Amino acid sequence: MKPQAVFIPVLATLCACSSLTIKNVDYGWPVESVLPVGSDDRVEDRRYSITFDARELAVAEFQDSLALKGSTLRLLRSAEGFYFITGRNFKHVYVFEQGSHELSLMRQIQVSQTPLKAPALNQRPPHVELIDGAGLRLLLTSGGIFEEEKK
Amino acid sequence: MNRFGLVLALVVSTSALAQQSDYAIKRAFEEGAKGLKGAISEAASLAVLDSLRDEITRLENEFVVHRDFLDRALYPMTFSETLAELRALHLNHYDRTYLTQSRGTRITELEAQVSLLTLRLDSLAAERDSLFRQLRTARKSTSSLRQTSRRLSATLRARDRLIFTLVDSLFLPYGKNIEEASYLEKESLSRRIEQADLLGHIFEIATDNVRFLELTELEPRDYAGVIGLYQQFSSRWEGLRDGILEVSSSASAVAGEKRADEAGHPPATAIDSVMALWESKLHALFWNRLRGEFTDRSLQLAPFGNGAEFSKSIEGYVGELREQDKDPAVFVNDVWKLRIDREWRSALSNDIILGRAEYGRLDSLVSELAQKKFDREFILFSLVLLAIVIAVWWFFVRTPKRPAAAQQKSE
Numbered sequence: 001m002k003p004q005a006v007f008i009p010v011l012a013t014l015c016a017c018s019s020l021t022i023k024n025v026d027y028g029w030p031v032e033s034v035l036p037v038g039s040d041d042r043v044e045d046r047r048y049s050i051t052f053d054a055r056e057l058a059v060a061e062f063q064d065s066l067a068l069k070g071s072t073l074r075l076l077r078s079a080e081g082f083y084f085i086t087g088r089n090f091k092h093v094y095v096f097e098q099g100s101h102e103l104s105l106m107r108q109i110q111v112s113q114t115p116l117k118a119p120a121l122n123q124r125p126p127h128v129e130l131i132d133g134a135g136l137r138l139l140l141t142s143g144g145i146f147e148e149e150k151k
Numbered sequence: 152m153n154r155f156g157l158v159l160a161l162v163v164s165t166s167a168l169a170q171q172s173d174y175a176i177k178r179a180f181e182e183g184a185k186g187l188k189g190a191i192s193e194a195a196s197l198a199v200l201d202s203l204r205d206e207i208t209r210l211e212n213e214f215v216v217h218r219d220f221l222d223r224a225l226y227p228m229t230f231s232e233t234l235a236e237l238r239a240l241h242l243n244h245y246d247r248t249y250l251t252q253s254r255g256t257r258i259t260e261l262e263a264q265v266s267l268l269t270l271r272l273d274s275l276a277a278e279r280d281s282l283f284r285q286l287r288t289a290r291k292s293t294s295s296l297r298q299t300s301r302r303l304s305a306t307l308r309a310r311d312r313l314i315f316t317l318v319d320s321l322f323l324p325y326g327k328n329i330e331e332a333s334y335l336e337k338e339s340l341s342r343r344i345e346q347a348d349l350l351g352h353i354f355e356i357a358t359d360n361v362r363f364l365e366l367t368e369l370e371p372r373d374y375a376g377v378i379g380l381y382q383q384f385s386s387r388w389e390g391l392r393d394g395i396l397e398v399s400s401s402a403s404a405v406a407g408e409k410r411a412d413e414a415g416h417p418p419a420t421a422i423d424s425v426m427a428l429w430e431s432k433l434h435a436l437f438w439n440r441l442r443g444e445f446t447d448r449s450l451q452l453a454p455f456g457n458g459a460e461f462s463k464s465i466e467g468y469v470g471e472l473r474e475q476d477k478d479p480a481v482f483v484n485d486v487w488k489l490r491i492d493r494e495w496r497s498a499l500s501n502d503i504i505l506g507r508a509e510y511g512r513l514d515s516l517v518s519e520l521a522q523k524k525f526d527r528e529f530i531l532f533s534l535v536l537l538a539i540v541i542a543v544w545w546f547f548v549r550t551p552k553r554p555a556a557a558q559q560k561s562e
Contacts, residue, residue, distance in 0.1 A: 030223035031173045047226055074174075120172035131171050 028079035032121040035075055037068045045075065052103060060108070061090055076121040076128055082106060082142045084128050089115040093130055095142050109144050112136065176217050177224045183210045184233050191237070191244050200245045207237050247339075268317040269347050275310045279359060282306060283366065300367045304376075307359055311380060314352050315387050321347060322394065337398045344395060350422065353388065357425040360384075364432050371444075371494035374437055378501050381433055385426055392419055437498065444490045450482055458505040465513050469520055483521045487514075 033045045037054045044051045058068040073087045083096040083103060091112050096103035111130055122129040127139040127146050139146040187206055194200045211234050214221060221230035228236070282303040321343050332340070344350070360381070369377060396419055438456050445452045452468045455461040472479045491499070492514065500507040 030220060031177050034174055120174055122171075122173045134171070 025081070026079050026125075027077050027081035028123050028125060029077045030123060032074050032076035032123075035073050037071050037073060039069065041066070041069055043073055043075075048077070050075075057085065057094065060094070060105075061092060074119060074121050076123060078128050078142065079123070079125045080142055084121055084140065086111070086116065086119050086121065086130065088117065088119065090119065091115060093121075093140060095140075097142075106142055107144060109140060111138055111140075111145070173220060173224065176214070177221065180210070180214045180217070180221055180230075180233075181225070183213075184237055187237055188240060191241050194244065194248065197245070197248055200241065200248060204241055204245075207234065207241060210234070210237075268313055269352075272310060272313050272317070272352055275306055275313065276355070279303065279306050279310070283362065287366070303363060303367070304373075307356070307363060308380065310352075310356050310359070311384055314349075314356055317347060317349065317352070318387070318391055321349065332398075341398045344398065350395065350419065353391075354422050354425060357384070357388075357422060357429055361425065361429050361432055364429070364436060369436070369440070371440065371490070372497070374440075374495070375497035375501065377433065378437070378498055378504060381429060382501070382503055385430070388422065388426060392423075395419060437504065441491075441495060444486055444495070448481055448486055450486060458509065461499075461505060462509060462513060466516065469516050472520060479520045483517055487517045 029048065033048065035043045035045055037043055041053055041055045041058075042051060043054050054068045054073065055065040057073075059065050061067070068087070071087060071089075073085055076084045078084060081098065083098065084093055085096065086093045091110060091114070093109045093111050094105060095107040095109065097106045112132070116132045116136075119130060119132045122131065124139065127141055130136070130138045130140055187203060187210065190206075191200070191203055194203060214230065218230050225233060282299055285299045321340065364377070434457065438461070441461070442452075442455065450468070453460075453464040455464045468482065469479075471477070472482065496510060496514075499505045499510045505513075
């Protein structure tokens with residue numbers, strides 16, 4: 001038997017394995033998690049088993065690595081699998097993509113000129129809804145603000 | 152009621168937020184359910200519990216529009232499961248409060264009585280231990296042995312009486328028909344039975360009675376009392392057994408609690424075994440001792456080990472005496488009349504041994520044997536007496552009379 005006769009089917013199988021994709025996965029959480037930032041600046045969600053350090057987020061939003069200590073963050077995973085994070089006094093919603101031991105910033109969406117007072121994230125597939133009291137309601141996607149794009 | 156007020160406030164206040172923040176809806180429902188749980192647990196009257204039942208319905212109606220969302224958002228329970236848990240808790244507490252209100256006073260009194268009886272049982276157990284020790288060491292003197300044995304017997308009887316007073320105190324508030332009691336009543340009774348260690352005490356008392364039989368040598372007259380004690384204890388246990396099992400199984404099934412034996416208490420089957428041992432030992436000692444009454448006087452009766460065999464043996468021996476025309480004096484007078492009828496009749500007349508009617512029948516049978524001998528002696532005596540009378544009469548008749556003419560002449 002020629003070496004090519006063995007090699008080609010094996011290669012074909014490997015290629016087939018690497019291209020296996022499960023479609024229509026819904027990563028969406030039914031409700032946002034409201035998580036305290038601990039004294040060590042770490043955030044932990046026990047229900048969804050995710051833990052991360054909030055210092056870099058604090059630097060990005062407030063230019064102060066300790067600004068989030070003792071505060072709460074609102075975290076919601078969209079149906080696509082992106083993490084939307086915001087909090088009180090934030091002007092942005094941060095959209096992160098999950099990587100190997102990391103969350104990579106996909107987009108920093110400016111949602112207000114003034115700090116948010118009581119923000120909340122709702123799952124509204126295919127969007128994520130941001131509300132701030134009765135005054136603000138925005139539909140967000142991983143690419144930005146949906147309504148603004150529509151306009 | 153402050154907590155209850157807080158629950159209402161939370162439910163009302165979240166109505167406004169309900170259309171905005173999903174998290175707020177979830178939290179409001181969770182806080183509402185938590186507040187109601189607390190309010191139910193703290194409620195001390197049926198009136199409060201009635202209003203809380205309405206509040207559960209109000210909470211359900213308030214959030215039912217979010218059912219799908221809450222089913223997903225609540226974790227680990229769903230919307231329906233949370234409400235079902237609340238309703239189960241409410242029902243449980245309602246029944247408990249009802250029981251306490253309706254029978255509370257009586258139960259409190261009886262609980263105090265149960266505590267007192269348990270204490271007295273424990274103190275009698277200490278006395279019993281001391282008497283058992285004395286019984287082992289007092290073997291030298293017969294009189295002291297007898298005295299210790301009597302004191303021990305009295306202590307055991309007192310414990311028997313106490314345990315069933317304890318049983319009455321435990322069961323009384325729930326009425327006689329325990330099967331019809333609610334599962335909460337059964338649970339409550341089961342807890343009291345465990346607290347009083349009822350099965351433990353019954354097991355201990357039955358075991359003590361077996362030990363007592365092993366260590367003491369009873370006099371014939373003592374057997375009637377000992378048999379009566381066994382009979383009474385056994386019938387009370389039979390009556391109690393089903394009730395305890397009914398209560399224990401229902402309560403365990405509902406509450407998911409440990410079974411009696413798992414909790415360290417002896418199971419009912421262990422008590423059954425000790426009762427069987429008590430009965431067999433009692434019977435063995437009794438019939439062995441009774442056989443001794445005959446063998447001690449060298450009477451060769453057929454061996455017996457129970458009532459039926461005893462009857463057969465006596466009938467056989469009476470028949471043998473008749474057939475062989477033997478002198479029944481020892482059997483009838485020395486053994487039956489002096490020993491059996493005087494010392495053993497009371498025990499033999501007990502239904503679990505021989506029964507009154509059967510004893511009467513055997514006694515007549517033996518008495519007929521004595522009667523037959525009596526008749527024979529009487530006839531003999533009568534014949535001898537008649538012979539003497541005839542002899543005397545003949546003596547006077549043959550005495551020669553003086554002639555009437557000579558008599559007149561002398562006058």
